[in-house]
Amino acid sequence: MSRGEAFCVACGAGPPHSSDRLCETCFRERNSLSECDETSQAYRCPKCGMNFESSRWGFLETDDLLQRRLDDALRIHERAEAVGIATHSEIIDERNVRIHVQVDGQIDAFYFDEKHEVIVRTSNMICTTCTRKDGNYYEATMQIRSAGRKLEEEELAELRGSLDTLLASMEPDPMFFITKEGPVVGGWDVTMGSKSLARTWARHMTQKWGGQTKETHTVVGQKDGLDVTRLTVLYRRPGYDLGDILRWRNRLWTVSAWQKDGPILLALDRREKTGASWRDLEKAVVMSRFVEQVQVDVLNRDASAAEFMDPRDYKMKTVRLPYDDDGSQVQLRLGWITDEWVALPRVRNPDEGSGAGGA
Ligand SMILES: [Zn+2]
Ligand SMILES: [Zn+2]
Known part of the structure; x- marks a missing residue:
């Protein structure tokens, strides 16, 4: 080897070399394009089917879930370029999916082509919403009444239906659930998981059908030294409508x-x-x-x-x-x-x- 000619810092071999001056053999011994865990853990609520991903509960399509698990399991070399990832998933059973992964790409002068398999396992975990529903948990009660007369069936249906319409238009929230509802003398009561949902619904009804709301707070216990309260919203629909x-x-x-x-x-x-x-x-x-x-x-x-x-x-x-x-x-x-x-x-x-x- 003549003076000045590049050589591998590990074995002395000539070019081509990586940017850290290793020949191809030495570089491949020390580097791989990708690494992949053999298993990846997913969680799903057996009651409602929600998934627990990125520290929160939500509904995910299977493809989406598998992609997130793969993103979590697969690591790519930091100097990799022109990386291509191809996957094929194979359902093993209710709880297990095998993802075949093929990764290719370039690190410095060297081309890599690698294969992995990762098993995504899904375990049961009861979500916060279902835990609370099961425990008859609620934060707020909406009392729908009329001012000075009895609400007709169709008015009740219209008022109650507005909650579904509202829910469909809002960002989903695990606390937006209904614990219990039903007719009471003079109206309809709904208990639900979220105070803010009750308030938003009350505002929605007063904008559409007029009338007043009254809020009452009840202390039901203490947590970390703070009062835990429940909210009761009484909504009275006026005895008249727009255009009457x-x-x-x-x-x-x-x-x-x-x-x-x-x-x-x-x-x-x-x-x-x-x-x-x-x-x-x-x-x-x-x-x-x-x-x-x-x-x-x-x-x-x-x-x-x-x-x-x-x-x-x-x-x-x-x-x-x-x-x-x-x-x-x-x-x-x-x-x-x-x-x-x-x-x-x-x-x-x-x-x-x-x-x-x-x-
Ligand atoms: Zn070498
Ligand atoms: Zn659930």
């Missing part, structure tokens, strides 16, 4: 939007808008429910009245035009109030949300 016509202070009003302290009302007889409190309206009488109002075609009209066909008896009738009639409306919304049809000023459809309409 109310008699209040001897005038007729449309319920047009919900606010925290009470609804916004629009007068029926002239352009006038007012806010009322929940308490103010406790004595208000619903004269026409939005769901019972009808939409009719204007068949003839003059400056103050319109002719239409009464949907109840198919006879031609006349109705006074609402104050906001623009002379060109081809349809009118009518409410049956006391003993006659009354044409109603335009308000936004309650289904379009809680925005104020008309005025």
Whole structure:
């Protein structure tokens, strides 16, 4: 070997050499492209099927789970380049999956091609949610009631259904479970795992159907020197909905939007808008429910009245035009109030949300 020519620092052999000056043989003796554990442990809750991965519970697709286990089991040389990993998984039984792994890549001047097998074992572990459900654990109770009347079946179904809709729109959380629910005198009770879920649901209901909520905290014990409390949220749905016509202070009003302290009302007889409190309206009488109002075609009209066909008896009738009639409306919304049809000023459809309409 002449002076100045590179040689392997271990055995003295000539090039090619790795960046740390080892010949191929010496380099391969000391290095591998990848290392892989023979087994990898996974955990699954036997009650609900959730997986425990990265220190938290959640539902994972099998492919996702296997990928995470492989990421955990397989280590690649830090100087590796152009690495390719191919896998094929083979189900052994309910609890065991064998992953065949092929890794190739380059470290310095040398090409590697390696094979591994890792068995992913799945063991049972009861998740926190199921542990709590089993122990009848709950943090919050929602009491759904009505102000001043009995809730109808369909209203209850609508209110209860809003919880499912809400859950579907939220990030899943292991505490978002229902421990128990059922009918009680005057309404429906739901006990659940999370206070924040109860509060979010209450807010959702007041935005959609108006009404008030009241929170009560009960101390149920102590943990680490702090009080452990349960939350009870009482939600009272008002006896009226958006679009209903109310008699209040001897005038007729449309319920047009919900606010925290009470609804916004629009007068029926002239352009006038007012806010009322929940308490103010406790004595208000619903004269026409939005769901019972009808939409009719204007068949003839003059400056103050319109002719239409009464949907109840198919006879031609006349109705006074609402104050906001623009002379060109081809349809009118009518409410049956006391003993006659009354044409109603335009308000936004309650289904379009809680925005104020008309005025
Ligand atoms: Zn060597
Ligand atoms: Zn579970």
